[in-house]
Amino acid sequence: MPLMATETSRRVCTLSRRSFLTALGGLTAATVFSGSPLADSLLSRDAAESMPLFASAFKKADGNFGIGIVDELGQVLAQISLPGRGHGVAVSPDATRLAAFARRPGTFLIILRPFDQAEPELLTADTGRHYFGHGCFSKGGRLLYAVENDFDAARGVVGVYDISGPQTRRIGELDTHGIGPHDILLSHDGRTLIVANGGIETHPDKGREKLNLETMSPSVVFLDAANGDLLARHGLDASLHQLSLRHMALDANGRAWVGGQFQGALSETPPLVTVFSRDEMPELREMPGAVASRLQNYIGSVTANAAGDVIATSAPRGGQTLFWDVANGTFLGTQAIPDGCGVAPIDQGSFLISDGNGGLSYVSDAEEPAEILARPPGFSWDNHMAAFG
Amino acid sequence: MRRLVIAAIAVCFSYPAASEEFNPPLEHFIADYVRPAVAEFSQSSAKLPDAVSAICAEEKKATISGFYEAFTETVRDFSRIHFLRFGPLVEDDRLSRLAFMPDPRGTGMRQIRKIYAAQDPAVLSPESLRDKSVAVQGLTALQLIAFNKYGEVVLGSSDETRDFDCGYATAIARNVASIAAKLETEWADPKGYSAVLLSAGPDNERFRTSKEALESVFNALVTGVIIMRDQDILPALGSSAEKAKPRRFPFSRSRNAIIYLSGELSGIRDAVNSMNLKPLMSESDRWVLDTLGFEFKNAQSYLDKLTPPLRLNFGKDGSYNLTAALAVTLNAIRDMMAQEVAGALKLAGGFNALDGD
Numbered sequence: 001m002p003l004m005a006t007e008t009s010r011r012v013c014t015l016s017r018r019s020f021l022t023a024l025g026g027l028t029a030a031t032v033f034s035g036s037p038l039a040d041s042l043l044s045r046d047a048a049e050s051m052p053l054f055a056s057a058f059k060k061a062d063g064n065f066g067i068g069i070v071d072e073l074g075q076v077l078a079q080i081s082l083p084g085r086g087h088g089v090a091v092s093p094d095a096t097r098l099a100a101f102a103r104r105p106g107t108f109l110i111i112l113r114p115f116d117q118a119e120p121e122l123l124t125a126d127t128g129r130h131y132f133g134h135g136c137f138s139k140g141g142r143l144l145y146a147v148e149n150d151f152d153a154a155r156g157v158v159g160v161y162d163i164s165g166p167q168t169r170r171i172g173e174l175d176t177h178g179i180g181p182h183d184i185l186l187s188h189d190g191r192t193l194i195v196a197n198g199g200i201e202t203h204p205d206k207g208r209e210k211l212n213l214e215t216m217s218p219s220v221v222f223l224d225a226a227n228g229d230l231l232a233r234h235g236l237d238a239s240l241h242q243l244s245l246r247h248m249a250l251d252a253n254g255r256a257w258v259g260g261q262f263q264g265a266l267s268e269t270p271p272l273v274t275v276f277s278r279d280e281m282p283e284l285r286e287m288p289g290a291v292a293s294r295l296q297n298y299i300g301s302v303t304a305n306a307a308g309d310v311i312a313t314s315a316p317r318g319g320q321t322l323f324w325d326v327a328n329g330t331f332l333g334t335q336a337i338p339d340g341c342g343v344a345p346i347d348q349g350s351f352l353i354s355d356g357n358g359g360l361s362y363v364s365d366a367e368e369p370a371e372i373l374a375r376p377p378g379f380s381w382d383n384h385m386a387a388f389g
Numbered sequence: 390m391r392r393l394v395i396a397a398i399a400v401c402f403s404y405p406a407a408s409e410e411f412n413p414p415l416e417h418f419i420a421d422y423v424r425p426a427v428a429e430f431s432q433s434s435a436k437l438p439d440a441v442s443a444i445c446a447e448e449k450k451a452t453i454s455g456f457y458e459a460f461t462e463t464v465r466d467f468s469r470i471h472f473l474r475f476g477p478l479v480e481d482d483r484l485s486r487l488a489f490m491p492d493p494r495g496t497g498m499r500q501i502r503k504i505y506a507a508q509d510p511a512v513l514s515p516e517s518l519r520d521k522s523v524a525v526q527g528l529t530a531l532q533l534i535a536f537n538k539y540g541e542v543v544l545g546s547s548d549e550t551r552d553f554d555c556g557y558a559t560a561i562a563r564n565v566a567s568i569a570a571k572l573e574t575e576w577a578d579p580k581g582y583s584a585v586l587l588s589a590g591p592d593n594e595r596f597r598t599s600k601e602a603l604e605s606v607f608n609a610l611v612t613g614v615i616i617m618r619d620q621d622i623l624p625a626l627g628s629s630a631e632k633a634k635p636r637r638f639p640f641s642r643s644r645n646a647i648i649y650l651s652g653e654l655s656g657i658r659d660a661v662n663s664m665n666l667k668p669l670m671s672e673s674d675r676w677v678l679d680t681l682g683f684e685f686k687n688a689q690s691y692l693d694k695l696t697p698p699l700r701l702n703f704g705k706d707g708s709y710n711l712t713a714a715l716a717v718t719l720n721a722i723r724d725m726m727a728q729e730v731a732g733a734l735k736l737a738g739g740f741n742a743l744d745g746d
Contacts (some may be wrong), residue, residue, distance in 0.1 A: 061474060061475040062475075062595065063595045073496065100553075133746060164643070300745055316745065338723075339739045339740060339741050354740070356739060357615055357740075358474070358612070369623050370492050373491070375490075375491065375620065376485075377482075377484040377485060378474060380740040382740070383741055
């Protein structure tokens with residue numbers, strides 16, 4: 001089943017793509033750099049060309065971590081090393097800046113300007129805080145919101161950073177009204193921040209140990225982006241209190257599709273995907289039992305296609321990526337990708353899926369085999385991939 | 390106090406033991422699989438430049454078959470090492486420069502057409518070739534210029550393009566031979582990546598324990614099985630027999646698809662066997678290696694029943710169903726390695742699946 005309601009309008013522009021690659025020096029070895037301006041190749045990119053690019057954290061076979069930028073054929077155009085394992089990448093509204101966050105409980109945040117002759121800016125979390133791996137930009141791109149752990153108070157916060165000046169400044173923080181916040185989105189109108197409070201308490205002194213599985217209470221909150229006021233807070237039924245609400249994507253209607261990770265018994269198969277909106281009750285989404293039983297109750301990332309009418313939810317422990325129809329909330333099908341987790345929209349009807357075995361796969365139809373576009377040797381793509389450019 | 394001292398001594402002695410526990414399978418793997426396999430690849434690819442020179446000097450039956458043989462042997466030996474996606478093979482983009490795969494959108498062919506259109510002299514020496522795109526440097530590129538789509542050797546046969554074809558083919562052959570020689574040298578070096586794998590511990594930046602080192606190797610072998618099924622076979626099978634695309638089998642253009650698939654299968658099998666993992670498993674778990682061996686044999690039996698060249702014969706004599714059965718068996722092999730064997734050894738696998746976030 002094609003992953004869109006109407007015929008695919010995939011952007012195929014062979015000629016411009018070719019000239020783009022020419023400008024980049026073709027598929028020559030990607031520029032490896034650390035701490036220097038992002039690949040020279042990207043500097044010569046013609047802004048008029050609407051070639052989609054993708055950014056993802058990776059681990060290399062030599063044990064090093066970084067962020068890679070790939071094109072829609074899965075070729076690595078640029079890479080930058082990170083001081084530790086990364087996680088999510090946020091993209092500014094004008095797609096000129098990227099923010100890469102440390103995986104929890106890491107404390108680095110790197111801001112990249114891939115198309116400028118600019119050094120990456122490395123920030124460290126405030127004392128008493130660490131990052132959770134996700135963030136987002138404000139509508140105008142002046143502010144960056146980073147989800148953080150106030151670990152001594154076991155309280156989630158959103159760090160607010162002003163990135164408009166020559167140096168980024170942390171100018172405040174907002175309460176997430178929950179524990180273990182993970183993913184964060186900005187509403188389509190830019191006025192509301194949506195935060196998934198995973199509900200799991202952790203403390204850096206205890207590494208990644210989960211400290212409150214018996215009492216955890218995940219939620220999705222809607223915050224006023226202007227002042228942090230709590231506009232709405234939605235939880236799930238008490239029977240689902242161990243379903244950690246973690247990753248999200250907005251559909252075309254502005255509702256947040258949230259993928260969960262169930263901390264209870266593996267013998268249970270609770271619903272893992274829920275749709276939240278500010279003023280309505282959460283809606284659980286159902287998938288066929290035969291699919292649910294293969295996922296080990298774990299959704300790794302959630303992404304919408306370009307039109308926001310198809311949602312993809314990856315389940316790396318089950319080696320499956322699931323697709324959902326936004327209009328009627330139904331399950332569209334699943335695609336087998338071993339250790340696949342990062343998912344980014346290519347266009348209206350297709351997704352790029354990255355996996356831990358280095359593969360980058362093109363999926364446009366849940367019933368056709370995924371097309372493996374590339375597998376850069378030595379790369380393990382980490383949990384998330386973001387589209388930009 | 391006495392108990393404390395004993396405990397302290399136990400800690401001191403147990404740490405090295407724990408950090409080296411999995412060194413024996415790694416030592417066997419390096420000595421009995423990797424070094425011989427990269428040496429064979431180095432030897433076969435070393436013959437490639439002369440074979441190109443010979444066919445280019447005079448195109449006749451003997452030089453054509455000589456080139457075909459040298460190319461086939463190089464592909465066969467490459468198929469047995471391409472899944473060693475760590476250490477020397479991934480440094481300096483070597484693997485992509487040896488063979489640009491997968492290439493579902495024909496990037497290699499597109500770039501080669503551009504090279505021909507421009508008569509780009511940079512591809513005529515291995516030194517300048519290495520600055521070109523990785524897609525035009527290796528065996529996949531040589532296959533495109535040396536064979537036609539019917540699997541016939543065409544290198545040296547065109548009066549019009551012979552000089553350019555031969556110059557380019559020679560540069561590729563020398564490039565491949567040079568990379569293969571480096572692989573052999575670096576794997577043979579006891580202070581090279583072998584030492585990284587075998588010296589796990591607090592001073593080793595890559596591996597703290599030998600278990601981590603074995604995990605990285607073992608997971609690469611599992612990835613090799615995934616590549617063979619998902620990347621080398623499924624695209625050719627398509628969603629049905631009617632939609633099969635046998636040209637998508639790797640190295641099918643040079644009639645080497647079955648040789649390549651057999652090489653990667655036997656390579657992964659031999660690499661697993663070289664580790665002699667049984668002594669590391671409990672008695673009750675050892676059956677998994679026997680069952681795995683049985684499945685490898687099944688997989689090879691399907692390949693043995695196929696008639697080369699696959700690109701031309703695919704669809705005849707039940708070959709589609711045989712290959713589909715091979716894909717199913719590879720799935721079983723993958724599951725058995727990733728779950729049963731790794732489980733019996735308590736090895737962690739799956740980068741994203743593991744300790745997710």
